[in-house]
Structure formats: structure tokens, C-alpha cells
Amino acid sequence: MKKMIIASTSTIHGSSYLEYLLPTLQQFFSDVKTILFIPYARPSGITYDAYTQIAKKAFATIFIDVKGIHQYKNPKEAIQNAEAIFTGGGNTFELLNQLYKKDIITDLQQVVNSGTPYLGTSAGSNICGVTMMNTNDMPIVYPPSFDTLQLIPFNINAHYLDPIKGSTHMGETRETRIKEYHVFNKTSVLGLREGSWLAVSGKSILLKGNISARLFKQNKNPQEFEAGSDFSFLYE
Amino acid sequence: MKKMIIASTSTIHGSSYLEYLLPTLQQFFSDVKTILFIPYARPSGITYDAYTQIAKKAFATIFIDVKGIHQYKNPKEAIQNAEAIFTGGGNTFELLNQLYKKDIITDLQQVVNSGTPYLGTSAGSNICGVTMMNTNDMPIVYPPSFDTLQLIPFNINAHYLDPIKGSTHMGETRETRIKEYHVFNKTSVLGLREGSWLAVSGKSILLKGNISARLFKQNKNPQEFEAGSDFSFLYE
Numbered sequence: 363m364k365k366m367i368i369a370s371t372s373t374i375h376g377s378s379y380l381e382y383l384l385p386t387l388q389q390f391f392s393d394v395k396t397i398l399f400i401p402y403a404r405p406s407g408i409t410y411d412a413y414t415q416i417a418k419k420a421f422a423t424i425f426i427d428v429k430g431i432h433q434y435k436n437p438k439e440a441i442q443n444a445e446a447i448f449t450g451g452g453n454t455f456e457l458l459n460q461l462y463k464k465d466i467i468t469d470l471q472q473v474v475n476s477g478t479p480y481l482g483t484s485a486g487s488n489i490c491g492v493t494m495m496n497t498n499d500m501p502i503v504y505p506p507s508f509d510t511l512q513l514i515p516f517n518i519n520a521h522y523l524d525p526i527k528g529s530t531h532m533g534e535t536r537e538t539r540i541k542e543y544h545v546f547n548k549t550s551v552l553g554l555r556e557g558s559w560l561a562v563s564g565k566s567i568l569l570k571g572n573i574s575a576r577l578f579k580q581n582k583n584p585q586e587f588e589a590g591s592d593f594s595f596l597y598e
Numbered sequence: 599m600k601k602m603i604i605a606s607t608s609t610i611h612g613s614s615y616l617e618y619l620l621p622t623l624q625q626f627f628s629d630v631k632t633i634l635f636i637p638y639a640r641p642s643g644i645t646y647d648a649y650t651q652i653a654k655k656a657f658a659t660i661f662i663d664v665k666g667i668h669q670y671k672n673p674k675e676a677i678q679n680a681e682a683i684f685t686g687g688g689n690t691f692e693l694l695n696q697l698y699k700k701d702i703i704t705d706l707q708q709v710v711n712s713g714t715p716y717l718g719t720s721a722g723s724n725i726c727g728v729t730m731m732n733t734n735d736m737p738i739v740y741p742p743s744f745d746t747l748q749l750i751p752f753n754i755n756a757h758y759l760d761p762i763k764g765s766t767h768m769g770e771t772r773e774t775r776i777k778e779y780h781v782f783n784k785t786s787v788l789g790l791r792e793g794s795w796l797a798v799s800g801k802s803i804l805l806k807g808n809i810s811a812r813l814f815k816q817n818k819n820p821q822e823f824e825a826g827s828d829f830s831f832l833y834e
């Protein structure tokens with residue numbers, strides 16, 4: 363049975379890496395000794411090694427080891443054999459680009475659909491949707507496609523931001539950007555605010571974290587959903 | 599001789615469409631009766647007709663007519679015959695996608711290099727650089743390439759935003775995003791703040807608008823350049 367945690371962000375303001383999620387992760391990964399970490403998104407361009415160390419340090423506090431996928435000769439085998447998988451945040455274009463380069467899209471889909479527990483934060487959450495078309499990231503590399511893992515039936519907008527009251531900046535708000543997306547695309551988009559996450563268990567997709575999320579459907583007004591909501595109706 | 603105005607934004611807070619630029623445009627387009635408008639970026643998904651009307655209304659105040667490229671049967675001929683060209687803002691992915699679909703990249707390069715006056719705002723400015731890799735827009739469509747018109751030897755980051763002091767949002771700052779870009783790419787990036795623009799005349803590329811701009815070069819600290827600076831040194 364599919365088991366995933368799809369989080370808006372790895373870190374909330376004023377706390378350390380993954381800190382706010384650790385009680386949840388301890389339960390979620392209760393049977394897991396070692397997590398396979400996918401560091402391809404390289405936030406601020408840090409190396410795979412440096413990024414893996416950050417994840418390792420956080421998981422050490424709940425007595426779970428972390429190994430970077432780059433430490434394995436064969437990334438496909440690493441995924442097939444993983445006890446659990448964590449894809450960290452950073453740049454979604456580069457992350458997806460590497461998943462295609464290493465030809466591990468299908469492997470990831472297969473093992474997660476078969477029950478390998480999966481944690482994504484930020485870019486690692488964006489790739490769980492149908493496409494990466496609702497990322498906030500800069501297109502710093504050109505991936506062979508925007509199609510992602512399609513493990514849930516809608517797209518994620520991570521770090522969802524409400525319009526800033528009184529702002530004089532003329533760049534588009536997040537809501538305007540998603541509205542533009544729906545001129546060209548049908549797939550729904552869930553704006554996940556920082557501090558919230560989706561707990562996926564089979565077909566159930568529950569909103570966690572005590573903050574509401576904003577759902578954008580084509581040709582409909584956006585709608586707020588309270589924590590505890592189940593988005594499995596989007597499979598229909 | 600190449601003659602371009604490459605503006606960060608069409609509109610500054612508290613004024614109407616193009617208003618802050620009109621005195622400059624009146625001079626820039628002094629010999630022009632009709633401007634060819636490229637509405638492909640469709641801000642908020644508005645139609646080509648509606649968008650062209652907005653541009654038409656603004657230019658009417660300086661007695662210049664505007665025609666949308668979609669009103670012509672053959673967009674290549676429309677560009678080749680244009681007295682002047684204006685590409686408006688919106689979504690850079692969709693704008694570039696249409697330029698490729700209509701096969702008018704080479705035509706645009708050719709006529710602008712030959713002296714057809716060109717105005718770009720926001721997305722219409724992003725496409726003047728080497729690639730569109732420093733857009734802030736959402737990847738709502740998948741263009742066949744990120745390569746753009748290469749009319750200037752660097753990339754533009756339009757609506758450049760300084761980090762917001764005291765923000766608790768954990769999404770990347772603009773500077774962090776451009777830093778990530780330089781891990782994978784060599785081309786320099788100019789962060790153009792709202793209210794500033796580049797006046798291109800042959801090889802000269804002058805910063806206008808009384809606000810400084812921020813230049814990002816690979817493996818260098820970012821540097822502020824005052825209004826009046828000439829960026830033609832980036833041809834070297």
C-alpha cells in the first residue's frame with residue numbers, strides 16, 4: 363500500500379531542518395533502519411555529499427541512518443532495494459532533469475506504488491504530482507519533460523503564499539500564476555502552505571499540520587480546505 | 599542599428615499601464631505610426647484581443663496605433679514589415695512557446711538587429727537575453743527550448759526583488775535562485791528592479807530609470823550598478 367508524506371517545506375521559520383516533522387517521521391518510518399536520500403535538487407547548489415549530511419544529521423536524532431543515492435553505483439538498484447526514500451527540496455527543474463538522466467522515474471513510481479515509504483519536501487513534493495508545472499523554481503536547466511511521478515492525481519504548489527497585503531511589487535501573485543496555468547491545463551493544483559503536509563495511505567490523501575490548504579480547479583473559484591481534509595475525491 | 603527598450607515592468611505601482619515610460623516611448627518611437635504588438639504572454643490568461651486593446655489604449659495617448667500580430671494571416675510577414683515591435687509581459691514559457699510554434703525567432707532577431715525599434719516589458723524583456731532561465735514565471739507550458747532572442751549578451755531577471763527583511767517565508771530569495779542558476783550556467787544575469795529599463799543603441803546598453811540594477815556573474819559576488827551604467831562590457 364502506498365505510504366507517503368508530501369510536505370510543503372523541510373523547515374519552518376525559527377526551527378532546524380525537518381524539526382517540526384520529526385515526531386511524524388518517527389512514526390512513519392518506525393520499521394525503517396536506513397533511508398535512501400535523493401539530493402539531486404541541490405538547494406543553493408550545495409553538493410550531493412553536503413546535502414546528504416544535512417539529512418543524515420536530522421534523521422540521526424530519531425535513530426535512522428541516511429545514505430545518498432549518489433553513493434551507489436547503480437541508482438536503479440538503490441531505489442529497488444531501498445527500505446524508504448526521501449527526496450529533499452531545492453530546484454525542481456534540476457531534480458527532475460536528474461531523475462530522467464538516471465532513468466529512475468519508472469523505478470520510483472513502481473516502488474512507491476508497491477509500498478516503499480516516501481517522504482518529499484518542497485521540490486521532492488512537487489515531483490509527486492502529475493507535472494512540475496506549479497513549481498516556484500527558476501528554470502535553470504531544461505529537463506526532457508515536465509511530467510513527474512503522478513503518485514497523486516493533482517499538482518502541488520509548495521511554499522504556497524497568500525498575496526502580501528499592501529505590497530507595491532507588480533510581479534504576479536501565486537494565485538494569478540496558477541490561474542494562468544489553468545488557461546492551458548486541466549489538472550488541479552493544491553497550494554500547500556509552509557508547515558502543512560499530505561499523509562498518503564493507499565488512496566487516502568489527508569491534509570496535516572493545522573493549516574488550511576488552497577485548492578485550485580480549472581474554471582472554479584479557489585477553495586480552502588481545513589486540516590484533516592481528504593483529497594482522494596480528486597481521483598474521480 | 600539596434601534600438602531597444604528592455605523594461606523590468608510595464609506598470610509601476612500606483613500608475614496606469616506604461617504610464618511611467620510614455621515620455622521615453624514618445625521619443626523612442628518618434629518616427630513610428632503603428633507598432634506591431636506581440637500579446638502571446640497573456641497575463642492572467644487574457645485573450646490576444648483584450649491584451650492588444652490595453653496596449654492600444656496606452657499608445658493612443660502618444661498618437662501611435664497598435665496592431666496585434668494575431669490580426670495578421672502571416673506572423674513572419676507581420677514582423678518583417680513592422681515599423682516597430684512591442685512584446686508585452688505575462689508568462690515567459692507561453693510567450694516563447696508561441697514564438698517557436700509560429701517560427702518567428704529568427705525573424706525577430708533579424709529585424710531587431712537591422713534596426714526595427716523593439717520594446718519589451720517583463721516577459722517581453724526576458725526573451726531579449728540568451729536564455730529564459732532567469733524568469734520568475736511558472737512553467738505552465740513546455741517550450742521546445744529555453745533559448746531566447748540573444749539580442750543582448752546576458753540574461754534578464756525582470757521585477758528583481760531584494761530579500762524582504764523580517765520575512766518568515768522559507769522559499770528561496772531571488773538571489774539564491776540566481777546563485778543556483780550559476781552552478782549550472784555561465785551567462786551573466788542582470789536583476790532589473792521595477793521602474794528601471796535598458797536603453798540599447800547599437801552596442802551600448804544603458805541602465806535608465808534612477809534605480810540601480812544588480813549584476814550576477816558566475817563565481818563572483820553580485821554587484822550594484824547605478825543608473826547610467828553601460829553593460830556593453832558584457833559582450834567581452
